[in-house]
Amino acid sequence: MRYISTRATGTPPSEHKRFCEILLEGLAPDGGLYLPETYPQVDAATLTRWRGLAYADLAFEILSLYVDDIPADDLRALCRKTYTEEVFGTAAIVPLTRLEDGLYLQALSNGPTLAFKDMAMQLLGNLFEYELARRGEELNIFGATSGDTGSAAEYAMRGKKGVRVFMTSPDGRMSPFQQAQMFSLLDDNIYNIAITGVFDDCQDLVKAVSGDLDFKRKYKIGTVNSINWARLMAQVVYYFAGYLQSTKSNEERVSFTVPSGNFGNVCAGHVARMMGLPIAQLVVATNENDVLDEFFRTGVYRVRGTADTHETSSPSMDISKASNFERFVFDLLGRDGARTADLFGSQVPRQGRFDLGADPAFAQAASRYGFASGKSTHTDRLATIRDTWQKYGLVVDTHTADGLKVAHEHRVPGVPMLVLETALPIKFAATIVEALGREPERPAKFAGIEALPKKVRVMAPDVQAIKDLIAHACD
Numbered sequence: 001m002r003y004i005s006t007r008a009t010g011t012p013p014s015e016h017k018r019f020c021e022i023l024l025e026g027l028a029p030d031g032g033l034y035l036p037e038t039y040p041q042v043d044a045a046t047l048t049r050w051r052g053l054a055y056a057d058l059a060f061e062i063l064s065l066y067v068d069d070i071p072a073d074d075l076r077a078l079c080r081k082t083y084t085e086e087v088f089g090t091a092a093i094v095p096l097t098r099l100e101d102g103l104y105l106q107a108l109s110n111g112p113t114l115a116f117k118d119m120a121m122q123l124l125g126n127l128f129e130y131e132l133a134r135r136g137e138e139l140n141i142f143g144a145t146s147g148d149t150g151s152a153a154e155y156a157m158r159g160k161k162g163v164r165v166f167m168t169s170p171d172g173r174m175s176p177f178q179q180a181q182m183f184s185l186l187d188d189n190i191y192n193i194a195i196t197g198v199f200d201d202c203q204d205l206v207k208a209v210s211g212d213l214d215f216k217r218k219y220k221i222g223t224v225n226s227i228n229w230a231r232l233m234a235q236v237v238y239y240f241a242g243y244l245q246s247t248k249s250n251e252e253r254v255s256f257t258v259p260s261g262n263f264g265n266v267c268a269g270h271v272a273r274m275m276g277l278p279i280a281q282l283v284v285a286t287n288e289n290d291v292l293d294e295f296f297r298t299g300v301y302r303v304r305g306t307a308d309t310h311e312t313s314s315p316s317m318d319i320s321k322a323s324n325f326e327r328f329v330f331d332l333l334g335r336d337g338a339r340t341a342d343l344f345g346s347q348v349p350r351q352g353r354f355d356l357g358a359d360p361a362f363a364q365a366a367s368r369y370g371f372a373s374g375k376s377t378h379t380d381r382l383a384t385i386r387d388t389w390q391k392y393g394l395v396v397d398t399h400t401a402d403g404l405k406v407a408h409e410h411r412v413p414g415v416p417m418l419v420l421e422t423a424l425p426i427k428f429a430a431t432i433v434e435a436l437g438r439e440p441e442r443p444a445k446f447a448g449i450e451a452l453p454k455k456v457r458v459m460a461p462d463v464q465a466i467k468d469l470i471a472h473a474c475d
């Protein structure tokens, strides 16, 4: 399996890399995102063989189709080390809960940080450790977080050999639970840095440090952001697992509704569908930041400015642009790298938008690729959390509530709808209290977490001071 960039031109495209070459990389050199040259096809016999496999072994089967530069026994061992009942809470890893006939919740949030990002990040931690050891290299992950991504990265990389994590966050702006989750990690290779500023200040620091190419090379600075192909690939597995759990025969089709921000999660659903998984619809659910819903309704992709980006009660979907969306558009345009480069490398930076509304390809987003979309607001979220509690006796988090709200609008008789649960309610307790007048349940392993010793440095948004910190840690 070789990987190409979404902006690659020429046949065969100039970029043509293997899995382990792109594992530790971010964007392709031409600014595009990596995708496999072709999607491996899973036929009915294979799907039947996969029924009944443990999650870790299903992960191995799927990853094997994309990774041919790690020996099979090693890859299987990495999958089995990652997807354990101990780490993910149940033997099923991503169990389904039936809400009513034809409507299911698929739990993706029983990992260490109680959000779906653990599903991919835990694997990434083990892959990074493996590949760095093989190369005899080190990596310093430097990132910015306002919540879920940073903590998922830290819990995946803690104690891993060859990796350090430097994670900036806006001082005092994460929820108390999220702060406690991150700052209570005392591992030597984890550096929590609370920046006296807002999230944008943190992101500016990351840009400034990564933009100093000499520093970046000398100190092996890397990222774990959602455009990493390995993260997306790991997420493909739970679409198969959800399908296999909710069906008895391969004749059946199911739909998924996916709470979406950067289009990472649902892009994995698109890949699963392209591999032949019988998915009817992929329903994209957004919050008030409806960049994606606008596209799937109108064909206009319009990135938002800071003033236009709302702070909502489903904050992990508060995005101004959808950083994985380019992958789907590349497929939608028949894998035309030159056109994709024009849209994302030229039109978006210059005009902040592009419009495919009049392009025949746009109609195929629904007809050929199964996409649909909807939007949910704070009022909808509260109502859905209440309804779900009253009807099913279940408390869902704010992001999952956005998914459920939109899923109800897209149900088709005879086609089961699987809603991906992306976080546990305890992470967003304030909104649960607002909706239900009571605190959400806290998993036992997080009892008293706020009172644990914390390791965090508070720093001004000063590029040189951050560079000194990283350099000193590497000495």
Ligand SMILES: *Cc1c(COP(=O)(O)O)cnc(C)c1O
Pocket (backbone or CB within 6 Å): 115, 116, 117, 148, 149, 226, 259, 260, 261, 262, 263, 264, 265, 266, 316, 317, 399, 422, 423
């Ligand atoms: C990151 C996140 C999302 C959005 O996922 P994308 O891959 O960015 O679309 C949704 N819900 C939760 C809880 C998240 O942490």
